[in-house]
Amino acid sequence: MSEVLRVVAHNAEIEAVAKAFEHQFERFGRFRDSAAPQGLLLKEAEALLKDLGELRAKQIGKKSELATLKKSIGRVPVDERADYGQAVQLLEARVSLYIEEAEKNLKDYVLALQSEQQRIDVTLPGRRLRSGHLHPITLLRQRIEDIFVSMGYAVEDGPEIETDFYNFDALNIPPLHPARSTQDTFYLENGLALRSQTSTVQIHAMQRRPPPLRVIAPGRVFRRDTPDATHNPMFFQVEGLLIDREITLGDLKGTITEFVQRMFGAQTRTRFRPSYFPFTEPSAEVDYSCFKCGGVGCRICKNSGWIELGGSGMVHPNVLRSVNIDPEIWNGFAFGLGIDRMCALMYELDDIRLLFENDVRFLAQFS
């Protein structure tokens, strides 16, 4: 009779239904074993479960074969009805059992897989908010400001676009002086120009503050330079100006030496060499002993032991007169330090253009 269901029935219809079920259940049969679903993909198992559900509806539901069998009991001869009824019940019980077993194993498996997939490791740390940080030039500028503010200097500022008066006339640069040439300065259509040194702020400061005064002015300057590893058309300077009575070159030397020692350590030395700027007289170029090798000579200082800091000098009397300060009563010194190169050397950058290109990958290293 029915080998799988092990239902013995002396009725052809019952046997037919039993056989039909066996046939349809064949592919689900193995899932009566709980280990059977292992290895199935989730999709496969879910599909099987669906099909099994359909099979159950077909076999056991209202319109199923079994239901039909039960109704047909009326056509069975009376003396066979008891056997018939028993056989149908047994069939029903067995079919339900088999389907349930397979369904349960498949369901458990599906559930297990789904849980695994949706599992959250609640011990993981949360996502951090990324925070910004300061540009290396800003960091350097702040450090420089700190040093000078502690020496009584005020931080001043001025426009980046200037008239001839601030750029040249007040700084004692006469009309046909090469410094005015379009080769070096960016002129705008209306005759204004981008400032080529922060010395312009000296004039603004002296106009705003009566002497005695001490100011520094960090800021952008612009020169017609072809960009390369050590030059850029836009770069940063820090200007310094001190006006008081009876100021000497010795005061200038002392101030700059103090600054350099606070930046790079007490063992740092300075060297002043005579030079020329239209707005200072006497003028000097300032070097400081290499912070890396101490003056012995290395790659940073190009084996000379010294690094250029910038220009300086005693404020030219014509400059004082241009802002109505009497050079017989007041005098002072001024200096201009280039900070991009200092920054590049301190961080051992090969190319100062890195400081201006705003590549986040580069800047992120300074947090």
Next chain:
Amino acid sequence: MNINYKWLRELTGTELEPREAAERLTMVGLAVDAVHQLENGDHVLEIDLTSNRPDCLSHLGVGRELCVIERKTPPPLSLGRESTNTSQRAASSALVEIRDDRLCPRYAARVIKGVRIAPSPAWLAERLISIGQRPINNVADITNYVMHELGQPLHAFDLSKLHDQRIIVRSALAGETIRTLDGVERKLAPQMLIIADAHRPVAIAGVMGGEETEISAGTQNVLIESAYFNPDSVRQTSRELGLRTEASNRFERGIDYEITVGALNRCVSLITEIAGGDVDGESGKLVDLYPQPPAQVSSSLRIKRVEKLTGLRHVSEAEIERILSALGFERINREDHTETHIYSVPSWRVDVEREEDLIEEVARHVGYDQIISTLPGARVAGEYQAVRTAPARSAAGSVVRRVR
């Protein structure tokens, strides 16, 4: 600026080795960027000169500084210091006529007849090459040599190619052109100063000579020009034409008014020695038109101010005078017993006008390293944000608003 060490040593008798000399020159303000050693054992100093020291655009100028450093007497360049009582307070002569003496305050010339054009002797060519110059022929090279020696740009014309054999110094006329010695045809503008002969332009004054009158293999008679041209005029002409030369560079910054004749004579004497030629007779005589020598510049110096401005103590009055006079500044009020000296400014120092300039001269030769560091006393606390007492107005600010 390239300086040949052996040449410098010849002029000054320096006892410093090249690198020492370089170091000492740097510390007085003539920054030597590099010292190159040549194949023949000689050395060349590469000096990065500041724009205020055109007097150092020559071996004489640098030599002068070196002599002050070593406390030697300045180069005996009477080579260049010859008396100018031959100069005429006139603007024209048979040979030369100056039509614009504001643009050309001094013009000197000499004629040499019967020279033999040939390549320069080895010593001369080598010296020029060592400082980056290209030898051409003996006469042209000598003019170049003397320029690098004394700082006076000189030009040699083939006399026979000058119409009427005379020179007229004038402004260009509208439409005039000239083919310069680099072979380029150039249009001249009316405000440009030119050297012309009786008919046409033969040189752009202070910038470059013309091709037609240049010295060539067959030249026999030469006219050597030694002049002072107005710096602003040369600068403007040079910019407009886009033509910069060793000569224009020097004229632009201001050369020495008083070296004109000395340099000319030096050049002529080298030419007759090397290329032969005759300077006897009327034609060989010096023509020096110098209608209005400029007034002597002088500056006072309050001795006490040296220490007051520089912080240098213990610089004696005698030392101040020694340095300044070694540099060429003569004390003109020595008889006065006063603490204010008055010094005449030598003709080659275009950058010295006032007391501060003289103080810088003293300070740089005493040595900036002698200045002791001090700190000015504190006054007020510093400020991170400027406290404005009045709103800052700038022209730039208002332009920006308009643009927006």
